[in-house]
Amino acid sequence: MIEPCGPADELRVAFVDPFGLWATLVIFTSRRMTTEDLKFVSGLLPGATAALRSAAAARALEIVSPSGEPGDHSRPSVLLLNREDRIVAADAAALRRLSAVRDPRQVEVPGLISFVAAQARWGADGRSLTARMRTGDGRWLLVNASQLDGGHAGDVAVVIQPAPAGSVLDGALRALGLSAREREVTSLVLQGHSAKAIAAELVISPWTVQDHLKAIYEKTGVRNRSELVGLVPGGASPD
Numbered sequence: 001m002i003e004p005c006g007p008a009d010e011l012r013v014a015f016v017d018p019f020g021l022w023a024t025l026v027i028f029t030s031r032r033m034t035t036e037d038l039k040f041v042s043g044l045l046p047g048a049t050a051a052l053r054s055a056a057a058a059r060a061l062e063i064v065s066p067s068g069e070p071g072d073h074s075r076p077s078v079l080l081l082n083r084e085d086r087i088v089a090a091d092a093a094a095l096r097r098l099s100a101v102r103d104p105r106q107v108e109v110p111g112l113i114s115f116v117a118a119q120a121r122w123g124a125d126g127r128s129l130t131a132r133m134r135t136g137d138g139r140w141l142l143v144n145a146s147q148l149d150g151g152h153a154g155d156v157a158v159v160i161q162p163a164p165a166g167s168v169l170d171g172a173l174r175a176l177g178l179s180a181r182e183r184e185v186t187s188l189v190l191q192g193h194s195a196k197a198i199a200a201e202l203v204i205s206p207w208t209v210q211d212h213l214k215a216i217y218e219k220t221g222v223r224n225r226s227e228l229v230g231l232v233p234g235g236a237s238p239d
Contacts, residue, residue, distance in 0.1 A: 009033045012115060013041060015049040019174040021131065022052040024115040056175035076161040083121065083154025085114045097160050100135040113143055117156040120145040132163050132171055140168045169232065176219050185212045189225055190232060 007028035015023040027041070077093035087108055090098075103110045109117075116129040123129070128146035135141065140163040148155045166187065173183045181202075188198045195213070199206045213225070222228045 011038075011041065012118060013045070014115070015045065015052050017049050017053060019053060019177060020171065022049060022056060022175075024112060026111060026114070053175055053177075057177065074162055076159050079158050079160070080148075081109065081113075081117050081156045081158060085109050085117060088155070094158075094160055097135070097141055100137065100139070101133060101141075102136040113145070113158055116143060116145040117158060120147050120156050121154055123147075132167065133160075142167060178216060178219055182212050182216050182219075185209060186216055186228065189213075189216075190229055 007030060009029045009032050011027040011029075011033060013025040013027065014021055015025070029037075075093070077091050077097060079090035079094040079098070080088040082088050085108070098110065098113075101110045107114075110133065112131055112133050116131050119129045120127075128144050130142065130144045133141045133143050142161050142163040144159045145156050146159075148157055169187070169190075170183055173186055178186065184202060185198055188201060193201065195206050195209045199209045202209075216228065217223060220228060220231060222231065
């Protein structure tokens with residue numbers, strides 16, 4: 001709660017680079033933030049973002065774990081947040097999934113959900129926001145937040161569901177610094193496509209495919225296609 005009963009100011013920070021969003025941070029202060037405070041935080045962002053992506057890259061392919069849930073509860077779940085990020089309504093599956101997410105703070109809504117809800121709430125273009133969130137036991141969830149129309153100003157609908165394997169793998173490959181085209185090639189390799197088939201699928205030459213594979217091997221630390229496939233637990237290909 002902001003003044004007079006709580007902190008004087010709040011700043012929400014996103015650690016983003018061309019490869020993705022790597023962390024979010026909410027800062028509360030006992031005084032109003034100044035322009036100098038914002039410049040200081042902005043100056044820290046590039047280095048901090050690079051460090052966070054490096055940390056993710058160090059274990060990137062270890063985190064491509066199954067996204068299913070016990071009992072195969074694969075259907076989407078929904079919760080409704082008001083402008084203060086309090087839960088107005090939620091189905092049982094959404095509450096179960098929230099309870100599986102570790103958050104060091106004693107809060108009703110995990111920080112990542114609060115962040116994407118704020119982005120959806122105040123975004124000028126009205127688009128929904130999507131992010132991945134990991135549970136305490138290693139499963140990945142896909143979170144989508146959208147602002148509601150009509151007489152519910154500030155209310156946000158949040159849809160939570162198990163993340164498709166392809167989505168999780170794409171996040172891991174982003175952490176390793178693979179370009180969009182390199183991620184496409186990797187996906188096709190994991191599906192068993194030959195270099196010739198990949199070239200036909202992407203409408204590029206086989207030599208260009210080999211160039212992409214060379215870059216992929218270097219960034220992932222493998223020597224050949226077999227080792228690349230072996231990086232993914234169970235040899236699973238993305239959905």
